[in-house]
Amino acid sequence: MTTFTRRRLLGLAALATATTLTLAACGGGDDDSSSGTSGTTVSDADVTAALQKGGNLTVWAWEPTLKQVVANFQKTYPNVKINLVNAGTGNDQYTALQNAFAAGSGIPDVAQIEYYALPQFALGKSITDLNQMGASSLKADFSPGPWASVQSGSGTYGLPMDSGPMAMFYNKDVFDKYKITVPTTWTEFLDAARKLHAADPKAYIANDTGDAGFVTSLIWQAGGKPYQVDGTNVTINLNDAGSQEFVKVWQALISEKLLAPISSWSDQWYQGLGNGSIATLNTGAWMPANFTSGAPAGSGKWRVAALPQWTAGGTASAENGGSSLAIPEKSSNKALAYGFLKYANDGDGVQTRVDNGAFPATVKQLNSDAFLNTEFKYFGGQKANEIFAASSKNVTPGWSYLPFQVYANSIFNDSVGKAYVSSTPLADGLKAWQDQSAAYGKEQGFTVK
Amino acid sequence: MADIAVPRRRSWTGWRFVGPFMAVFALVFLAPIVYSIYLSLFKNRLIGGNSFVGLDNYQQALTDPNFWSSVGRVSIFLVVQVPIMLFIALLVALAIDSGRLYGKSFFRISIFLPYAVPAVVATLMWGFIYGTQFGLVGNINDAFNITLPDPLSPSLILTSIGNIVTWEFVGYNMLIFYSALRTIPTTLYESAEIDGAGELRIIRSIKLPAIRGALVIATIFSIIGSFQLFNEPSILQNVAPNAITTYFTPNLYAYSLSFSGQQYNYSATVAIVMGVITMVIAYVVQLRGTKES
Numbered sequence: 001m002t003t004f005t006r007r008r009l010l011g012l013a014a015l016a017t018a019t020t021l022t023l024a025a026c027g028g029g030d031d032d033s034s035s036g037t038s039g040t041t042v043s044d045a046d047v048t049a050a051l052q053k054g055g056n057l058t059v060w061a062w063e064p065t066l067k068q069v070v071a072n073f074q075k076t077y078p079n080v081k082i083n084l085v086n087a088g089t090g091n092d093q094y095t096a097l098q099n100a101f102a103a104g105s106g107i108p109d110v111a112q113i114e115y116y117a118l119p120q121f122a123l124g125k126s127i128t129d130l131n132q133m134g135a136s137s138l139k140a141d142f143s144p145g146p147w148a149s150v151q152s153g154s155g156t157y158g159l160p161m162d163s164g165p166m167a168m169f170y171n172k173d174v175f176d177k178y179k180i181t182v183p184t185t186w187t188e189f190l191d192a193a194r195k196l197h198a199a200d201p202k203a204y205i206a207n208d209t210g211d212a213g214f215v216t217s218l219i220w221q222a223g224g225k226p227y228q229v230d231g232t233n234v235t236i237n238l239n240d241a242g243s244q245e246f247v248k249v250w251q252a253l254i255s256e257k258l259l260a261p262i263s264s265w266s267d268q269w270y271q272g273l274g275n276g277s278i279a280t281l282n283t284g285a286w287m288p289a290n291f292t293s294g295a296p297a298g299s300g301k302w303r304v305a306a307l308p309q310w311t312a313g314g315t316a317s318a319e320n321g322g323s324s325l326a327i328p329e330k331s332s333n334k335a336l337a338y339g340f341l342k343y344a345n346d347g348d349g350v351q352t353r354v355d356n357g358a359f360p361a362t363v364k365q366l367n368s369d370a371f372l373n374t375e376f377k378y379f380g381g382q383k384a385n386e387i388f389a390a391s392s393k394n395v396t397p398g399w400s401y402l403p404f405q406v407y408a409n410s411i412f413n414d415s416v417g418k419a420y421v422s423s424t425p426l427a428d429g430l431k432a433w434q435d436q437s438a439a440y441g442k443e444q445g446f447t448v449k
Numbered sequence: 450m451a452d453i454a455v456p457r458r459r460s461w462t463g464w465r466f467v468g469p470f471m472a473v474f475a476l477v478f479l480a481p482i483v484y485s486i487y488l489s490l491f492k493n494r495l496i497g498g499n500s501f502v503g504l505d506n507y508q509q510a511l512t513d514p515n516f517w518s519s520v521g522r523v524s525i526f527l528v529v530q531v532p533i534m535l536f537i538a539l540l541v542a543l544a545i546d547s548g549r550l551y552g553k554s555f556f557r558i559s560i561f562l563p564y565a566v567p568a569v570v571a572t573l574m575w576g577f578i579y580g581t582q583f584g585l586v587g588n589i590n591d592a593f594n595i596t597l598p599d600p601l602s603p604s605l606i607l608t609s610i611g612n613i614v615t616w617e618f619v620g621y622n623m624l625i626f627y628s629a630l631r632t633i634p635t636t637l638y639e640s641a642e643i644d645g646a647g648e649l650r651i652i653r654s655i656k657l658p659a660i661r662g663a664l665v666i667a668t669i670f671s672i673i674g675s676f677q678l679f680n681e682p683s684i685l686q687n688v689a690p691n692a693i694t695t696y697f698t699p700n701l702y703a704y705s706l707s708f709s710g711q712q713y714n715y716s717a718t719v720a721i722v723m724g725v726i727t728m729v730i731a732y733v734v735q736l737r738g739t740k741e742s
Contacts (some may be wrong), residue, residue, distance in 0.1 A: 124495060204510045206549050210691055232496050259583070263690060377579030404495065408707035410695060417691030421603055440710065 003222060022103020042133040042335045045048065047342070050335035057333065057340055060087045060097065061112035061321065065356040069349040076348075080336065090114065090270045094406060098419045101126045101328070109331040110340060113158060114323040116213070121228065121326065122152035128327040131153035133338045141346050145395035146310035146361035151322050153231065158324030159345040160361035162353070164284020165391035166217060166307045166320050169291070171300040172380070174279045176201060182305055186249045187372040189280075193258040196279055204260035206280050207269055208253075210420045212412035213320060214282070218250075219243050221318035222252040222310045226434075227402050234402065236438050237448045238430040245310050251426045254419060261420075282307060284320035285359040285388035292378050299377065304384040306391065317391040318399070322361070359388060367393060404444060408437040490716040495711075506718035514695040516719060520726065522607065523698050527675040530611040535667055537615065538622035545623075545651060546630040557627070561620035568617060572684040575613045580688070601689040610681045618674070622667045629663035632657060665738035669731050676727045680705070699723040 059070070059082055059087045062151045087096045094117055100106045101124070113121060126244040131361065135156040139147055146160035161383045168183075175182055175192075178199040190342045193205035208214070217227060224242020228235040237243075253259050260278055272278035274297030281287065291302065307317055327337045327344055343349045350362050354371060365371050375381045402408050415432035418424040441448040467584045489506050510516055541560055545553050563571065577583040579600040591640055600609040633655065641651050657664075679700040686693040695705035699719060707716035 049456060067532040091709065098711060120495075262582055263688060268580060271583055407710045410705065414694040414696070417694075418603075421691045443712075444496040445496070 011102040037444050042338065046133060046335045047339045049132065049161060050333065050340050051077050051080065051339040054081070054345075055336050055337075056081045056083065057110060057332050057337055058083045058085060058108040058386075058428065059109070059110040059325075059340070060085050060093060060108040061325070062086050062089045062093065062351075063112055063196050063358070065345065065353040065358045066112075068356060070354050072352055073343050073349065076343075077339075080340075082340065089119075090412070091406065097121075101330075103329070107328045107330045108332060109337040110325055110327055112161065112323050113326050114321065114408070115146070115160075116216075116401045116405045117318070118150060118157055118324060118326065118402055119152050120406055121404045122157040123232075124157065126329055127157050128329050128331070128334060128398060129157060130159065130327065130341075131156050133334070135159065135186060135338075138342075139345055141363060142361050143363055143366060143392050143395075144377075144397065145319050145392060146322060146324075148321070148397065148399075149319070152430060156381065157324035159341045160322070160324050161345050162286060162322050163361040163392060164286050164319050164321035164357050164359070165395060166221065166282060166284055166318050167306050167384075167387050167391050168280055168282050168305045169302055170280040170305060171273075171276050171278075171298065172303045174276045181306050184306070185312050186245075186308045186310055190249055190252055190258075193253060194256065197256075197258050203271075203277050203279060205253075205258060206282065207260040207262040207264065207272060207278050208420070209261055209263045211264060212409035212416075215246070215250075215416065216401070218246050218282075218316045220396060221307060221316050222246055223316070223396055225398055225400075227400055227405075229400050229403055232445070233449070234441055236402070236406045236434050236441075238434045239427070243430060247426050251419075256347055259420075274298045275299070284322065285391065288384065289357040300380050302374075302380060303379050303382055304387050313392075315394045316396050317394040319395055342398040343413075376399060400442070402437065403446070404437075404441060407440055408433070411436055411440075456531070462579060468584035485671070486718040488714050489721055491714050493711075493714055502576045502714075506715050509715065510718050515694075516699065516702060516722075519699045519702050521737050523676050523678055526607060526678065527610060527672060530614060531668065531671040531675060533611075534615045534619055535622055535664070535671065538619045538667070539626055539664075541619065542626035542630060543581065543656065545627060546656075547558050547648065557623075561622055563619070566617070567661045568680040569684060571617055572613060572681045573716045574588040575609075575616075575683055576688045581608055601685070601692055603692040606685070606689060606692040610678070610685065613681050614674075614678075622671070625663050625667050626660055661738075665735065668738065669734055672731050672734060673727060676700075676730075678724065 035394075054077065057080065060068070060083065070084050074080060074082060087093045087108075093112070097108075097111055097113075100108070103429060113127070117128075122129075138159070142160050143163065145253075146163040147163065150156055150158045150160055165167075170182055170284035174180075174196070178196060178209050180192050180195050180199075181188070183192045191207065196203050196205055216226075219238075219242045222242035222245040224240050224246070225240045226236060226240055226243055260272060262272055262278070269278070273281065273291070276298075291298065294416050306315070309316060327334055327341065331337050344353075346362060350360050350365055354360050354365050359367060360371075372389060373383055374385050376384045412433060415436055416426070416429035418432075419426040419429035438448040475494050490501060490503060491499055492502045492506065541556075544550055545557055550556060566574075576584075581587045581590065581597075581599050581601070586600060589595070592598055596671070598605060620697060642656060646654070677700055678698040681702055682693050682697045683704070686697075693701075695709070696702040700723070703716045703719045703723070706712045706719065710716075
């Protein structure tokens with residue numbers, strides 16, 4: 001019996017070790033270095049000098065088109081050596097980044113951060129206010145939606161890299177087959193959903209298993225402003241007029257089982273997009289490349305239309321996704337890093353990325369004829385960028401995310417998700433989400449109303 | 450004088466032997482535990498930074514409904530799944546050991562095989578099987594024009610996970626039981642046969658008492674395994690995000706707290722509380738299991 005007692009102990013110790021090692025890797029090292037970082041101004045001349053002088057830059061990003069940008073950049077500035085690291089996509093990278101900030105070492109010089117996650121890093125003062133380097137003068141170069149997304153307080157915390165003005169992708173074959181008109185409002189969308197599912201019980205208007213980014217984007221489009229942030233004062237109200245508009249339509253879609261219970265990015269989802277059992281997809285303008293690679297069977301069948309409207313005849317739109325490049329506060333060479341940011345997101349790098357399929361955030365590319373006239377083979381030769389560009393101009397202003405949106409989104413399915421799989425009303429789910437987000441905010445020291 | 454010097458030298462000789470082990474032991478076993486206890490006494494906020502809060506985190510954990518619902522869930526899992534799994538494993542071990550099975554080694558290998566499949570792969574595979582749209586369940590629905598209950602719905606998800614875990618670990622437990630059964634001297638069976646005992650009587654009076662120790666070990670491993678449940682729910686979360694919450698099991702809760710919530714301190718607290726609960730339950734089972742022997 002003694003042997004197994006020891007085994008048990010070892011087993012438990014192993015459990016404890018496994019858990020704590022993970023924790024040990026993340027915690028520790030409280031950040032007390034808020035000393036004298038403000039006010040250091042870097043002029044354009046400094047940036048140019050840094051680019052000529054050269055040096056090493058570590059860039060953490062997962063955006064695929066950056067690879068070519070880095071190659072071109074190093075050709076233009078041969079003294080600069082860039083180490084492009086893919087430290088994971090989205091949340092995985094933020095975890096790594098937050099761990100590096102907490103540890104105070106291994107911090108990259110440039111990091112890709114999505115718009116919804118940017119306020120969290122800005123608030124933690126772990127990334128640099130680019131206004132110190134004159135970023136505010138670049139305002140006119142970017143479309144207003146993405147530019148607003150990189151502002152926090154009075155600072156600019158990143159340069160917009162891409163954007164995701166929303167549009168409705170739809171399978172024209174399916175709509176033609178059942179003689180359903182392509183919806184222009186969400187009410188028509190609901191009708192179309194009913195007709196389609198009645199005509200073919202295996203087909204759905206869309207898939208949805210509860211996606212925080214999607215829900216917040218639709219509330220955004222409806223004019224809702226559920227999150228108001230003023231420094232550390234936060235107001236959360238997921239029952240405002242915009243949210244109610246959303247709930248009305250979506251509750252009907254859920255209750256009548258008109259949404260395919262398939263999670264986005266799953267194998268089933270790609271199959272559904274290819275075989276016509278998912279008839280529409282309302283998402284950001286960065287989607288086309290994913291269609292081509294993930295659902296080749298749907299090529300030629302899909303088209304793009306403006307996002308359905310909450311009020312007939314409207315043109316309102318919203319952003320879904322999109323990211324920026326930011327410079328960590330502890331970057332060793334900020335002038336050089338800013339030089340790279342400007343090149344990649346405002347300078348020659350933008351065209352390189354657009355050529356490789358990215359959707360830009362810069363006005364110059366958005367308005368260029370070459371961009372607007374690009375014909376998409378997947379969409380039957382349609383000039384889809386025209387629709388995306390129009391959507392980009394019509395993004396409803398005044399939206400802001402929570403300074404802890406990353407966490408809030410991670411618990412979305414705990415609360416709102418219940419509405420998708422049980423009889424819990426959607427409005428109650430949103431209320432629970434609001435309460436849990438507020439509780440976390442208070443826990444983290446915010447004043448939440 | 451010499452008397453004093455000699456025992457001192459002796460004591461150091463001993464340390465030289467255990468020293469390396471103690472150093473590694475302290476570094477990889479004790480230090481993490483001590484560090485997580487240290488972490489659990491602080492609270493690091495986005496606004497306001499790090500501060501010492503004493504036992505506040507423990508107080509919060511003890512009254513945290515999410516935490517207790519996760520503990521409740523794994524407890525139900527433990528009480529239902531573990532007996533089923535161990536019973537099947539015992540049945541198979543006895544059947545193989547009975548010597549009346551044709552192709553004994555084939556059955557032994559094929560039942561053990563799932564244990565050799567990594568849990569991640571196994572769960573992904575079962576995820577496909579459970580799919581009601583394009584998975585096996587969906588295919589059966591289509592073929593027979595019926596509607597099977599969705600194994601990934603909130604009311605069935607725990608059962609579905611139990612099914613996966615049973616599939617994975619029956620072979621492992623079977624092997625523990627089987628090897629214990631093989632150590633029973635065959636002379637016992639012979640004398641039982643002479644006394645006129647049937648197969649059931651042999652099982653009841655010879656085999657089961659002889660493998661009691663193995664049964665207790667398997668039970669304790671299973672208890673620890675249940676409380677540590679993580680892989681299966683964490684992977685199925687991708688296909689059933691609304692059925693599996695971020696606090697589905699205590700381990701998953703600790704993971705979500707630290708990785709998406711940046712609440713390392715509270716996460717450490719949850720891990721410690723859960724470790725203590727597991728230890729207590731495993732200890733009680735061990736005491737009860739070995740009382741009569």
